[in-house]
Amino acid sequence: MADYTKPLPRPEDPELTQPFWDAAKRHELVIPRCRRCNAYFWYPRPACPTCLREDWKWTPVSGRGRLHTFTVVRQPSNPNFEPDVPYAYAIVQLEEGVRMVSNIVDCEIPDGLAVDMPLKASYDDVADEWTLVKFKPA
Amino acid sequence: MTMRGEAAIVGFYEMPTEREYPGRSTVSLLAEIARGAIRDAGLRPEDIDGIIGQESLNSMTLAEVLGAKPRYTASMTVHGASGSSSISTASAIVSAGLANYVLCIFGESRVRSSSRAVAATAAARVGGPGSRGAEWEAPFGPVIAANGGYGLIKQRHMFEYSTKQEQFAKCAVDERFNALLNPNAIWKGQPITIDDVLNSRYTNDPLHLLECVMPCSGGAAVIVTSAERAKAMPNPPVYVLGAGGPATRHDAIWQEEDVTTTPVIMSAPIALQMSEYSVNDIEFAEFYDCYTALVMATIEDAGFCPKGEVGGFYEDTDTTYKGSLPINTDGGQIAAGQPGGNAGGFRHVIEATRQIMGRADERQVEKSDLCMVNG
Numbered sequence: 391m392a393d394y395t396k397p398l399p400r401p402e403d404p405e406l407t408q409p410f411w412d413a414a415k416r417h418e419l420v421i422p423r424c425r426r427c428n429a430y431f432w433y434p435r436p437a438c439p440t441c442l443r444e445d446w447k448w449t450p451v452s453g454r455g456r457l458h459t460f461t462v463v464r465q466p467s468n469p470n471f472e473p474d475v476p477y478a479y480a481i482v483q484l485e486e487g488v489r490m491v492s493n494i495v496d497c498e499i500p501d502g503l504a505v506d507m508p509l510k511a512s513y514d515d516v517a518d519e520w521t522l523v524k525f526k527p528a
Numbered sequence: 529m530t531m532r533g534e535a536a537i538v539g540f541y542e543m544p545t546e547r548e549y550p551g552r553s554t555v556s557l558l559a560e561i562a563r564g565a566i567r568d569a570g571l572r573p574e575d576i577d578g579i580i581g582q583e584s585l586n587s588m589t590l591a592e593v594l595g596a597k598p599r600y601t602a603s604m605t606v607h608g609a610s611g612s613s614s615i616s617t618a619s620a621i622v623s624a625g626l627a628n629y630v631l632c633i634f635g636e637s638r639v640r641s642s643s644r645a646v647a648a649t650a651a652a653r654v655g656g657p658g659s660r661g662a663e664w665e666a667p668f669g670p671v672i673a674a675n676g677g678y679g680l681i682k683q684r685h686m687f688e689y690s691t692k693q694e695q696f697a698k699c700a701v702d703e704r705f706n707a708l709l710n711p712n713a714i715w716k717g718q719p720i721t722i723d724d725v726l727n728s729r730y731t732n733d734p735l736h737l738l739e740c741v742m743p744c745s746g747g748a749a750v751i752v753t754s755a756e757r758a759k760a761m762p763n764p765p766v767y768v769l770g771a772g773g774p775a776t777r778h779d780a781i782w783q784e785e786d787v788t789t790t791p792v793i794m795s796a797p798i799a800l801q802m803s804e805y806s807v808n809d810i811e812f813a814e815f816y817d818c819y820t821a822l823v824m825a826t827i828e829d830a831g832f833c834p835k836g837e838v839g840g841f842y843e844d845t846d847t848t849y850k851g852s853l854p855i856n857t858d859g860g861q862i863a864a865g866q867p868g869g870n871a872g873g874f875r876h877v878i879e880a881t882r883q884i885m886g887r888a889d890e891r892q893v894e895k896s897d898l899c900m901v902n903g
Contacts, residue, residue: 396669400662407663433664459687459787461679462733463671471669476733479668481680481782489782493668500733505687522667 394516395470407434409448414521417513421488423449432488453511454528455484462500478503482525496526530802535619536758536765539569542748542878544712545865547640549745554585554637554869555593557747561635562594565749570762571629576751578627580604580614582634582869590633600627604870606774608816610634611874612903616771618752628753632877635747636868660780671732673743677781678819679735684787685821686734689836693734697725698842699820700739700862705848707859709890714744714865739820739862746867748878766884769805772798774903790822792829792902799900800831807831811895812854812883814876815902817861826902827855854893857883873903 401407413420423430424438424446437444460480466472478494494503495512508528515521541564549557566573578600581590587601600621604610611634618630656662670676685691704720707713720738728737758765772795778784800807807830815830817823824838832853833841847855858864858879866872880899882888888896 397662397666399664399667400656400658402658402660402663404658433660459680459684461671461676461683461735462730463669463676464730464732465672465675466669467672468666468669474669477669479670479676479680479732481787491665491668491782505683516667524668 396516397468397470398517398520399522403436406436410434411520413448413450414513414523415515415519417521419451419453419511419523420448421451421484421486422446430484430486430488432484432490451484451486453484455482455509455511455525457494457503457505457507457509457525458483458489459505460494460503462503476500480525482509490523492522493524494526495524502527531619531623531771532769532802532804533767534623534755535752536755536767537615537750537877537881538753538758538761538763538765539565539567539571540748540750540878540881541565541568542712542875542882543635543746543867545714545744545746545867545875547638547714547742547744549637552637554635557635557637557745558585558590558633559594561747561749562631562633565631565633565751568763569629569751569753571751575629576631578618578621578630580618580630580632582636582871583607583610584636584869594631596631598627600630604774606776606903608818608870608873609774609903610870611872612816612877612901613774614874615750615752615768615877615901616773619768619771622752622754628757630752631749632752632874633747633749634867634869634871634874635749636745636871638743638745638868665780674818675731675735675740678740678821679732680781681787681825682734682819682821685825685836688788689839691824691836691839693726693736694722695839695842696739696820696824697722697736699824699847700725702842702847702851703817703856703860703863706854706857706891707863710858710864712746713859713863714742715859715863735819735821741818741861741866741872744865744867746865747869747871748867748874750877750881764885766881769898770799770801770803772796772802788825789835790825790829792826795902796830796900805898807900809898810900811898812857812893813900813902814856814858814880815860815900816873816876817856818866818872820862823856823860823862830900830902849888849891849893857888857891857893876901876903
C-alpha cells in the first residue's frame with residue numbers, strides 16, 4: 391500500500407464527507423438521504439438538492455446496482471494509471487437510484503462489460519486511511 | 529415582447545484554424561481578429577462600445593488590450609457554449625440600449641503540448657486542492673481531456689437506441705467532406721471514409737479518434753448591433769430571430785438524469801418559439817460538435833428527428849453542404865478544428881453568418897436564409 395501512487399481522494403469539505411470514508415474503510419457503503427423529503431442523493435453536499443434543507447443523514451445502502459454506462463480507458467489523464475489500461479471508468483446506478491463514478495473490477499475488459507449488467511460493491515483498500523468503493527459483476 | 533429581429537450580426541472575421549501560431553500570443557491573435565471584424569462591419573475601433581469575450585480572459589483585460597473603453601463588458605463562462613451564448617447576450621444588450629456595437633470575440637494561441645506532458649501536469653496536481661472531481665472522480669482514473677464523458681454518452685446511446693458505430697462514423701465523414709474546401713479548416717483537402725473512422729484507434733471505447741476534435745489555435749469575432757443601425761451598414765444583416773439559453777442541466781455527466789439528453793431539449797423550443805418558425809423551416813444548422821455523439825444528440829433534442837433515431841437520420845440524410853439538411857457546413861469542430869478560448873463553439877456562429885451573408889464560396893448552401901446554431 392505504501393507505494394500507491396494514484397491520486398487519493400481530496401475532499402473539498404473533509405468534515406462533511408469523513409463518515410463516507412470511515413464507512414468505506416469498514417467495507418460499508420453509506421449515502422446521504424434527506425430526513426425531510428426522503429430523497430437519496432449523490433454526491434454529498436450541505437443541503438439536499440431536492441428540497442434544499444440541510445437535514446440529511448448518512449444511510450447504509452445495499453451496494454447493489456447496475457452499470458449505467460462505461461468507457462474503456464486507454465489513455466488516462468494521470469499517467470500513474472497507465473499500468474492498468476485498459477480499464478473501465480463507469481457510472482454505476484445504485485438500487486437506491488443515485489449514480490456514482492467508479493471502476494468495474496474482477497471483470498474481463500472490455501469483453502465482460504455490458505451496459506445494465508448487475509453489480510455489487512467491492513472495496514479496495516488502497517492506503518491505510520483510504521478505501522475506494524469499486525464495483526464487480528454481481 | 530421578445531428580442532425577435534431586434535439585433536443583427538453586421539460583420540465577422542475568422543483566423544484560419546492552425547495547430548499553432550508560433551511566436552504569437554493570445555492577445556496578439558485577438559487584436560488581429562478584432563481589427564478584422566471591425567473593418568468587415570465598416571466601423572472604426574472607437575465605435576465599439578460593448579465587448580463580450582472568453583472564459584479564460586477577463587473582459588477588462590481584453591478591453592485594455594484592444595484599447596477600448598466599452599460601456600458594457602462581460603465574459604461568457606459556459607465552456608463550449610460561450611461563443612453562441614455571446615450572441616444572445618449581445619442581442620439583448622443592444623435591444624436594451626446598454627451598448628450600440630458589441631464585439632463578441634474568442635480565440636487562443638495554444639502551445640502544442642503532447643498529451644504526455646499534459647498528463648504529467650495532471651499527476652503533479654495530486655496534492656492540489658480538494659474538489660468534487662478530486663474526491664469522487666480522480667481516484668478512478670478519468671480519461672484524458674473531455675473524451676471520457678462523451679464515451680459514456682455514446683455508450684449509453686448505443687445501448688438505449690441501438691445506434692451503430694457506422695452511423696456515428698457517417699457524421700464524421702459528412703463533416704470532413706464539408707471541411708475539404710474550407711481554407712480555414714485544419715483538415716482541408718483530406719477526405720475520409722466510414723472505414724477510416726472505424727479503423728482509427730479507440731481513444732476510449734466506444735469512441736474513435738476520428739470522432740474527436742483536435743485542440744487548435746485561432747479565433748474569430750463578430751459585431752452585433754441593433755436592426756435599425758444594421759440597415760445602414762455595408763453587409764447584409766444577419767438577424768437574430770430567436771434565442772434560448774445558455775441552458776444547463778449538470779456540470780459532471782454523472783449528475784445528468786438522462787445521459788443521452790442535452791440542454792438543447794430546453795433551449796431549442798424557446799429559440800424556435802421566439803423566432804416564430806418551426807424546426808421544419810430550418811434550412812441548415814451549425815451545431816456544437818466536440819464529438820460525434822454530441823452533435824447527434826443535439827439533432828434529436830432540437831427536434832430534427834425523434835429521440836433515439838439519429839442513427840437512421842444519418843443513414844438517410846446527406847448533411848453535407850450539398851445535401852438536403854446541411855449541418856456544420858465548414859466542417860464543424862471535428863473537421864475544421866477546435867480553436868481554444870471558446871472559439872471552437874464560436875465557429876458555428878461564424879459559419880452561419882458567412883452562409884447567410886452569401887460569402888461561403890464553393891461551400892455556399894442552396895438555401896441560406898434560416899439557420900439554427902447551438903453552442
